[in-house]
Amino acid sequence: MKLWKKLALGSVVAISAISLTACSNNSNSNESKSSNKQLTLWVDTARVSWYKGVVKDFEKEHPNIKVKVTQNPNGSANAKTDVAKDPSKAADVFGVPNDQLGQMTDSGYINPLSPTDTKEIKKNSVPEAYKGVEWKGKLYAYPYSEQAQTVYYDKSKLSPEDVKSWKTMTSKGVVATDFTNAYVMWPVMFSAGTKLFGNSGEDVKGSTMDSQNGVNAMKWYAEQKNNKGVMQTSNALNQLKKGNAQAILDGPWNAANIKKILGKNLGVAPYPTIEVGGKTAQMEAFLGIECFAVNSHTSNAKNAAILAKYLSNKENQLIVHKNAGEIPVNKAAQNTAEVKNDPVAKAVIQMAQPGYSVLQPKLPQMSIFWNDSAPLISGAYDGKIKPSQYKSKLAKLQKKISKEE
Numbered sequence: 001m002k003l004w005k006k007l008a009l010g011s012v013v014a015i016s017a018i019s020l021t022a023c024s025n026n027s028n029s030n031e032s033k034s035s036n037k038q039l040t041l042w043v044d045t046a047r048v049s050w051y052k053g054v055v056k057d058f059e060k061e062h063p064n065i066k067v068k069v070t071q072n073p074n075g076s077a078n079a080k081t082d083v084a085k086d087p088s089k090a091a092d093v094f095g096v097p098n099d100q101l102g103q104m105t106d107s108g109y110i111n112p113l114s115p116t117d118t119k120e121i122k123k124n125s126v127p128e129a130y131k132g133v134e135w136k137g138k139l140y141a142y143p144y145s146e147q148a149q150t151v152y153y154d155k156s157k158l159s160p161e162d163v164k165s166w167k168t169m170t171s172k173g174v175v176a177t178d179f180t181n182a183y184v185m186w187p188v189m190f191s192a193g194t195k196l197f198g199n200s201g202e203d204v205k206g207s208t209m210d211s212q213n214g215v216n217a218m219k220w221y222a223e224q225k226n227n228k229g230v231m232q233t234s235n236a237l238n239q240l241k242k243g244n245a246q247a248i249l250d251g252p253w254n255a256a257n258i259k260k261i262l263g264k265n266l267g268v269a270p271y272p273t274i275e276v277g278g279k280t281a282q283m284e285a286f287l288g289i290e291c292f293a294v295n296s297h298t299s300n301a302k303n304a305a306i307l308a309k310y311l312s313n314k315e316n317q318l319i320v321h322k323n324a325g326e327i328p329v330n331k332a333a334q335n336t337a338e339v340k341n342d343p344v345a346k347a348v349i350q351m352a353q354p355g356y357s358v359l360q361p362k363l364p365q366m367s368i369f370w371n372d373s374a375p376l377i378s379g380a381y382d383g384k385i386k387p388s389q390y391k392s393k394l395a396k397l398q399k400k401i402s403k404e405e
Contacts (some may be wrong), residue, residue: 037300038066039307042079042094045071050323058310065303076290083109083295092298093308096141098132098289102202102362105135111296112138117309124314128352129329132289132359136202141291142312145326148351149184149285150344151175152240152258153247155267163247163267166274166283170229173246176236179221179381182374184249187284190358192217192276196369197401201361205402210395216277218390221380232381237261255325255344268343270350287357290326321345327352365401372397 043051048071055067073082076095080103083090087109096104104110113121118139122130129143151163153173163169178184189196193213198206208214224230233239236248241261249271250258259266271283292308294301310316317328321339327348328334339345351357360366376393379385385393 036064038068039093039298039300039304040091041067041069041307041311042072042076042082042091043069044076044095047324050319054311054316054319058307061310062303062306065306067307079293080104080109087295087297090295090297092295092300092304093292093311094295096291096293097360098141098143098291099360099362099366101133101140101291101293102135103364103367104293105140106364109296110140110293111301112140113142114305117142117305120309124331125329126331126334126352128287128359129289132287133291135362141293142308143289143291143329144312144317145290145320145324146329146348146352147251147253147288147290147326148348148357149249149251149271150347150351151247151267151269151271152250152255152262153267153269154240154262154265156265157246158267160267160269163269164272166272169247169272170227172229174229174231174239174244175247175249176231176233176239176245177249178234178236179224179232180234180374180378182370182377183286185221185377186373187286187358188220188274188276189214189217190284191274191281192220193281196358197361197363197365201359202363204363204365204404207398207401210391210398213277214394215390218376218380218385218394219387220274220276221377222383222387225381225383252325252327252344252348266343268347270347270356282355284355285351285357287352287359289329289359365403369397369401372400 041051041055048069052069055069059066070091072079072094077097079094079096080100083094083104084107101110121139121143125143129146130139133139133141133143153163158169158173162172169175189209194211194217195206195208197203200206231239231245236245236250237254237257239245240248240258271285273280274283292311294304294308298304314328314330314333317330317333318336318338320326321328325344327345328339333339334349376385376397379393380390
């Protein structure tokens with residue numbers, strides 16, 4: 001999961017003001033413009049080849065719409081940055097993670113979906129999917145997969161019972177993870193009882209890490225430094241491959257590689273429970289929703305919406321599952337044999353439930369959060385931040401991300 005950086009370009013602000021006004025005045029603007037001009041679709045580099053096949057089928061169904069498939073300049077994780085460089089030259093439809101939707105909406109890069117598409121998404125998708133693409137009461141993208149980290153482990157070294165508890169798992173084996181990565185480790189804060197932008201994830205002043213619960217999470221990070229069953233690494237996959245670790249925390253995007261490493265000994269499970277603040281709590285993760293968005297600056301809005309809708313239908317969600325291992329959010333797709341029989345999908349679907357994960361907030365302030373939260377976690381872990389500083393450091397972060405932009 002790549003972290004994205006905050007934009008501070010005056011030209012972007014100017015464009016945003018004009019686009020946002022248009023957006024607010026037209027709740028159905030994704031269907032307001034159409035032409036016969038060829039559409040451009042941005043997807044991640046590794047997906048270009050097989051998405052060309054998907055688009056070929058699309059063009060058979062829609063012979064009057066032509067589509068060019070090309071790679072996101074810097075990957076879908078950086079879609080917001082790439083579109084911001086020049087929205088008029090960006091793709092008509094592009095892949096984007098849900099945590100960028102708030103800033104893209106407020107900057108005028110994307111418009112709300114039509115009432116018809118909104119209704120279909122809510123009817124056919126699991127709740128966390130449409131909530132993930134919802135911003136201020138409206139849907140702004142077409143969800144097609146959900147991502148949450150799980151525990152991957154060597155079944156010849158650890159049992160399903162062992163991995164239910166962090167204490168047991170790390171006493172019987174070594175877990176490799178990364179305390180410099182906020183996406184991976186911040187959710188321990190949720191387990192400790194803190195909120196990030198409130199219950200909704202949209203309340204700018206709703207964060208509560210400046211609390212004893214936040215301090216308890218910082219203490220947990222620090223305790224792992226002396227836990228012989230915990231390995232700090234930026235490449236957990238390599239440590240699993242070398243046999244130095246028997247378990248890792250990772251997402252479905254790496255499932256294929258992990259299967260190659262562990263083979264018949266592949267074990268997958270939801271996160272374990274942890275001891276934090278003197279209480280046993282479920283270890284949580286961030287829940288991300290992958291989606292396709294329509295560029296508000298396209299001259300082919302109607303056709304672009306047709307394409308985005310097609311790319312996110314049941315059949316194509318299953319194609320993504322087959323080729324990339326990502327977990328569908330379409331309810332019917334989740335009930336197919338290929339998904340039900342996939343142990344990774346089973347674990348991720350469990351992790352997507354309330355109490356196991358928290359949807360990545362979509363507020364623009366998330367760019368500040370990603371940049372500033374990671375040093376707090378790693379600082380507590382490696383001891384550079386002392387216990388006496390925990391509260392003040394958390395207060396500084398909370399104050400910074402609580403400012404209106």
